[in-house]
Amino acid sequence: MAEPSVEVLRGTLDLLILKAVSWGPTHGYGVARWIEQATSDVLQIEEGSLYPALHRLEVRGWIAAEWGTSDNNRRAKFYTLTVKGRAQLRVEAATWTRFAQAVFAALEAPPQPA
Amino acid sequence: MKYQPAWRRYLRFWGKNIPQDVDDELRFHIEMRVNEYVARGMTPDDARRLATQRFGDAGGARDSCVNIQKTHARSEGRTEFGVMLAQDLTFAARVLRRQTLPTIVAATCVALGIGATTAMFSIGNTMLLRPLPYPNGDRLVSIGSVRDGARNSGATVSSFPDLLDWRARQRAFTRIAATYRADFTVASGQPIRVTGAAVTANLFATLGTGAEVGRVFQDAEDAPGAPAVAIVSHGFAVRHLGGVESLIGQRIRIAGARRTIVGVIPDRWAYPVGAEIWLPLARDPLRSSRGDRNLEVIAELRAGMTIAAANQDMTSVGVQLGREYPRENGTTMPVVEPLREHFVGAARPGLIALGAATLLILLVGCANVAALQLARATSRAREIAVRAAIGAGRARIVGQLLTESALLALVGGAAGLGLAYAARNVIARAIAQNAPPWMTFDIDLRALGFAMLASMLAAIVFGLAPALRLTRLDPVATLHGGHSSVDDRGRLQGFFVVLEIALSLVLLVGAGFAIQSLLRLRSVPLGFDPERVAMFRVAMQGQRYDSPAERARVVAALGERVAAIPGVESAAATTYAPVAGCCSQFGTNIAGQPAPPGKGLMVTGNMVIPGFFRTLQIPLISGRDFTNADDANAPRVVIINETFAKRYWPAGDVLGHLIDTGGGMAAIIGIVGDIKQGRLIDAPEPQFYRAYAQDPWATVTFVVRARGGNVLRFAGDIRQAARDLDPIALPVSRLSTLQERIDTSIATNRVLGRLLAAFAAMALALAGIGVYALMSFFVTRRTRELGLRMALGAAPQRVLILVLRQAGALAAVGGVVGLAAGALAARGLSHFLYGVSAAEPTIYVAAAATLVTSALLASAGPARRASTVDPMVALRAE
Numbered sequence: 001m002a003e004p005s006v007e008v009l010r011g012t013l014d015l016l017i018l019k020a021v022s023w024g025p026t027h028g029y030g031v032a033r034w035i036e037q038a039t040s041d042v043l044q045i046e047e048g049s050l051y052p053a054l055h056r057l058e059v060r061g062w063i064a065a066e067w068g069t070s071d072n073n074r075r076a077k078f079y080t081l082t083v084k085g086r087a088q089l090r091v092e093a094a095t096w097t098r099f100a101q102a103v104f105a106a107l108e109a110p111p112q113p114a
Numbered sequence: 115m116k117y118q119p120a121w122r123r124y125l126r127f128w129g130k131n132i133p134q135d136v137d138d139e140l141r142f143h144i145e146m147r148v149n150e151y152v153a154r155g156m157t158p159d160d161a162r163r164l165a166t167q168r169f170g171d172a173g174g175a176r177d178s179c180v181n182i183q184k185t186h187a188r189s190e191g192r193t194e195f196g197v198m199l200a201q202d203l204t205f206a207a208r209v210l211r212r213q214t215l216p217t218i219v220a221a222t223c224v225a226l227g228i229g230a231t232t233a234m235f236s237i238g239n240t241m242l243l244r245p246l247p248y249p250n251g252d253r254l255v256s257i258g259s260v261r262d263g264a265r266n267s268g269a270t271v272s273s274f275p276d277l278l279d280w281r282a283r284q285r286a287f288t289r290i291a292a293t294y295r296a297d298f299t300v301a302s303g304q305p306i307r308v309t310g311a312a313v314t315a316n317l318f319a320t321l322g323t324g325a326e327v328g329r330v331f332q333d334a335e336d337a338p339g340a341p342a343v344a345i346v347s348h349g350f351a352v353r354h355l356g357g358v359e360s361l362i363g364q365r366i367r368i369a370g371a372r373r374t375i376v377g378v379i380p381d382r383w384a385y386p387v388g389a390e391i392w393l394p395l396a397r398d399p400l401r402s403s404r405g406d407r408n409l410e411v412i413a414e415l416r417a418g419m420t421i422a423a424a425n426q427d428m429t430s431v432g433v434q435l436g437r438e439y440p441r442e443n444g445t446t447m448p449v450v451e452p453l454r455e456h457f458v459g460a461a462r463p464g465l466i467a468l469g470a471a472t473l474l475i476l477l478v479g480c481a482n483v484a485a486l487q488l489a490r491a492t493s494r495a496r497e498i499a500v501r502a503a504i505g506a507g508r509a510r511i512v513g514q515l516l517t518e519s520a521l522l523a524l525v526g527g528a529a530g531l532g533l534a535y536a537a538r539n540v541i542a543r544a545i546a547q548n549a550p551p552w553m554t555f556d557i558d559l560r561a562l563g564f565a566m567l568a569s570m571l572a573a574i575v576f577g578l579a580p581a582l583r584l585t586r587l588d589p590v591a592t593l594h595g596g597h598s599s600v601d602d603r604g605r606l607q608g609f610f611v612v613l614e615i616a617l618s619l620v621l622l623v624g625a626g627f628a629i630q631s632l633l634r635l636r637s638v639p640l641g642f643d644p645e646r647v648a649m650f651r652v653a654m655q656g657q658r659y660d661s662p663a664e665r666a667r668v669v670a671a672l673g674e675r676v677a678a679i680p681g682v683e684s685a686a687a688t689t690y691a692p693v694a695g696c697c698s699q700f701g702t703n704i705a706g707q708p709a710p711p712g713k714g715l716m717v718t719g720n721m722v723i724p725g726f727f728r729t730l731q732i733p734l735i736s737g738r739d740f741t742n743a744d745d746a747n748a749p750r751v752v753i754i755n756e757t758f759a760k761r762y763w764p765a766g767d768v769l770g771h772l773i774d775t776g777g778g779m780a781a782i783i784g785i786v787g788d789i790k791q792g793r794l795i796d797a798p799e800p801q802f803y804r805a806y807a808q809d810p811w812a813t814v815t816f817v818v819r820a821r822g823g824n825v826l827r828f829a830g831d832i833r834q835a836a837r838d839l840d841p842i843a844l845p846v847s848r849l850s851t852l853q854e855r856i857d858t859s860i861a862t863n864r865v866l867g868r869l870l871a872a873f874a875a876m877a878l879a880l881a882g883i884g885v886y887a888l889m890s891f892f893v894t895r896r897t898r899e900l901g902l903r904m905a906l907g908a909a910p911q912r913v914l915i916l917v918l919r920q921a922g923a924l925a926a927v928g929g930v931v932g933l934a935a936g937a938l939a940a941r942g943l944s945h946f947l948y949g950v951s952a953a954e955p956t957i958y959v960a961a962a963a964t965l966v967t968s969a970l971l972a973s974a975g976p977a978r979r980a981s982t983v984d985p986m987v988a989l990r991a992e
Contacts, residue, residue, distance in 0.1 A: 027142065027143075028139060028142075028143050029147065033150075047143065047170055048170035048174060049175070050175075051136075051140060051176075052175055052178040052179055052182065054179075055179045055182040055183055056182055070146075075138065076139070077135070077139045077142070
């Protein structure tokens with residue numbers, strides 16, 4: 001498994017969280033599990049930074065939180081994407097895609113004659 | 115996530131526990147991870163260890179989460195209050211809009227109260243608080259000469275020698291200036307009479323004012339023999355001299371001499387108020403008499419000097435002068451007052467009376483709204499109970515109800531501001547008839563603030579009691595019973611209505627007194643007949659009139675010419691016309707009755723031409739009138755009034771006695787009836803008349819009686835007669851009817867009476883609404899009982915009487931309290947109302963009767979409704 005740099009991860013974490021909660025009300029553990037599964041365990045996020053990120057996004061108003069009951073009947077905090085958050089997700093996803101395509105393009109580029 | 119209903123926010127009352135929430139969230143994560151690992155086949159211990167390890171720095175994560183949430187909560191808290199307020203306001207607006215009629219009635223009550231008080235405040239603010247328009251305004255004082263310590267504010271005049279001595283001996287002032295009000299003839303084209311003043315050269319420096327164009331007077335310009343100069347007001351320059359430009363240096367004929375205009379003064383700085391022309395007061399100290407008091411003195415206090423200290427200083431000067439000149443100064447003392455008193459003094463009682471009246475209106479309005487709110491409370495008890503049941507705290511509900519009251523007060527207050535704007539000048543006219551032009555009664559920021567504050571206070575006053583009362587209910591009982599127990603017997607409501615009745619009665623009594631006083635003023639015997647009498651003034655200035663003989667000739671000739679106008683019954687001249695034409699007083703010696711030293715007799719006197727008494731129809735009691743033979747060469751003669759005769763010759767042998775009223779001994783040739791020379795309210799005083807031809811003053815007032823019809827139709831003929839005699843320097847001014855003059859002199863009383871009556875009517879209407887609302891409330895609450903009574907055989911009349919009796923009881927309690935308070939108010943009023951004392955039983959009876967009648971009228975509707983209750987319907991209800 002590749003060791004992704006912390007820098008890249010931190011910038012990407014918000015994007016991944018927004019994407020994770022876009023499917024419906026999700027608790028923190030659900031977010032972590034979704035990222036693991038969606039990336040086939042390639043990206044294992046650092047859980048210690050997942051929660052501060054969730055709370056930051058909540059305060060910013062991109063996601064909303066409400067206490068509810070989990071599948072196994074436990075009290076859990078569920079996050080949902082707000083309208084503002086959905087817009088943000090769209091912007092960040094587009095940015096990320098352009099960034100990634102640019103990097104790919106650079107990596108795939110034929111060698112330049114000197 | 116679901117939409118969060120507004121009421122859920124009330125649960126935030128308990129607040130949220132941030133650290134607890136974060137811990138719960140993190141613990142849930144670990145638990146889920148452990149479950150996951152166990153499901154994969156790990157032992158619980160291994161699973162927990164691995165999950166914890168996988169999580170990493172749990173403490174750090176917890177701290178940053180808590181931090182983020184707390185920072186957020188703090189900024190949220192700030193907006194929370196705003197959100198809550200906005201919610202309350204929206205809700206309040208909805209409630210008020212839903213109940214249109216009660217809202218309009220309540221807002222009107224508030225509007226009347228706020229409007230009246232705000233108008234009064236803006237007037238008081240202008241008169242008492244706003245700085246005088248002069249740069250030195252806050253340090254300006256007036257110095258009056260007051261006889262025998264009898265303090266009265268306003269203009270008490272002083273003599274020129276006194277002024278010079280004060281200047282030399284005082285230590286309290288930087289400058290002392292004097293003014294002598296006079297009208298001047300300005301001959302620039304048609305001669306006109308202009309109000310002005312002769313002033314000491316330092317007047318403008320004392321006021322701290324400069325000229326708009328040119329300059330003010332220079333130091334020596336008030337010395338005798340200095341070049342003739344004049345200053346005019348901006349308004350006068352524009353109206354009569356063709357503008358301000360190129361005016362400086364022009365020479366214009368003013369008061370009989372050509373004078374150079376040296377400066378133009380902005381209108382707002384005019385002092386004395388109303389003056390448009392200023393001439394230097396060029397008096398020769400050696401030829402001025404110490405007893406001749408006709409100067410109004412103002413001064414600028416030294417920095418740091420108080421009024422009290424200045425008074426002390428001037429008192430010691432006054433004592434010295436009294437010792438040095440016992441005859442003239444033995445009984446007078448200089449008194450220092452803020453110059454503001456000059457403008458306010460006379461108006462103060464009216465200000466206080468109307469201020470108190472408007473406060474009463476506001477209180478009545480508040481009591482009324484409180485009573486109305488309480489009546490509405492019954493229908494709201496259920497709603498409040500529901501809100502309490504779902505967790506709203508008492509503070510929160512009281513807050514909500516107060517928000518409603520505040521909104522009501524704001525709406526009412528805004529309407530009140532409009533009322534105040536419209537009413538302020540009407541009220542101001544009642545208080546300060548001759549307000550100087552700078553006293554504009556604007557609704558300024560301070561008045562606006564007052565209206566806001568008064569509205570908010572009113573909201574608390576009328577909103578708090580109902581709010582507290584409503585929230586004290588037991589929600590369970592209210593919800594169960596359906597029919598609640600918000601003070602079923604309406605005691606609190608009854609209290610407010612009784613309060614209203616009592617306050618209205620105070621206003622009614624006050625209005626009664628003011629009207630009674632006005633009626634008495636109107637029926638005061640004048641001593642003359644003002645019907646069909648016109649008056650006008652003629653002033654003779656200029657070289658031609660330096661000769662007394664010429665003055666006597668011109669006045670006699672004008673009198674004859676005016677009397678000869680077809681339709682004129684008779685005409686004559688006097689130095690001062692009756693009523694508010696007060697007064698010249700003369701030191702008087704009676705042959706054979708020497709006055710005790712220091713207590714010289716001062717008597718009001720007039721110079722009149724023959725026919726004066728006939729024209730005004732003043733009865734000649736004995737002796738004869740003046741004739742044309744009583745001229746400068748004839749023996750000096752005098753006519754006295756009845757009071758003078760009775761006081762000094764009680765035996766009745768008056769004719770032929772000699773008195774000296776200035777200019778030598780004169781024989782008394784006649785006695786005439788007393789007339790109101792000064793104010794209508796003054797008791798008759800000794801008065802004398804001398805033959806004008808024997809002492810022809812430069813300014814006279816003519817009185818003209820028409821045979822019938824409007825006497826002012828002769829205005830053109832009168833002016834023509836004056837022009838025929840002297841086309842240049844004999845202007846006719848202040849032409850009016852004598853009745854107008856009398857009306858003007860009691861205008862203040864008239865407007866005061868009307869205003870108090872209007873206020874009382876307002877209060878009465880408000881109290882009527884209160885009684886109506888309360889009785890309706892009673893009838894509605896007791897429908898069942900009334901129905902039962904009627905089912906058991908009570909006649910409708912009995913039910914009617916039952917309701918009316920209850921209203922009567924309220925009126926009686928309010929009436930007793932109100933009469934007691936009214937008697938107190940009456941004592942205050944009687945001090946400045948003419949001819950009434952606090953003991954006027956008819957006024958109290960009339961006021962109480964008016965009130966009880968309106969209370970019964972107001973309850974007639976509800977009572978009738980009660981007596982027509984259908985027993986079957988009433989019993990089936992609920």
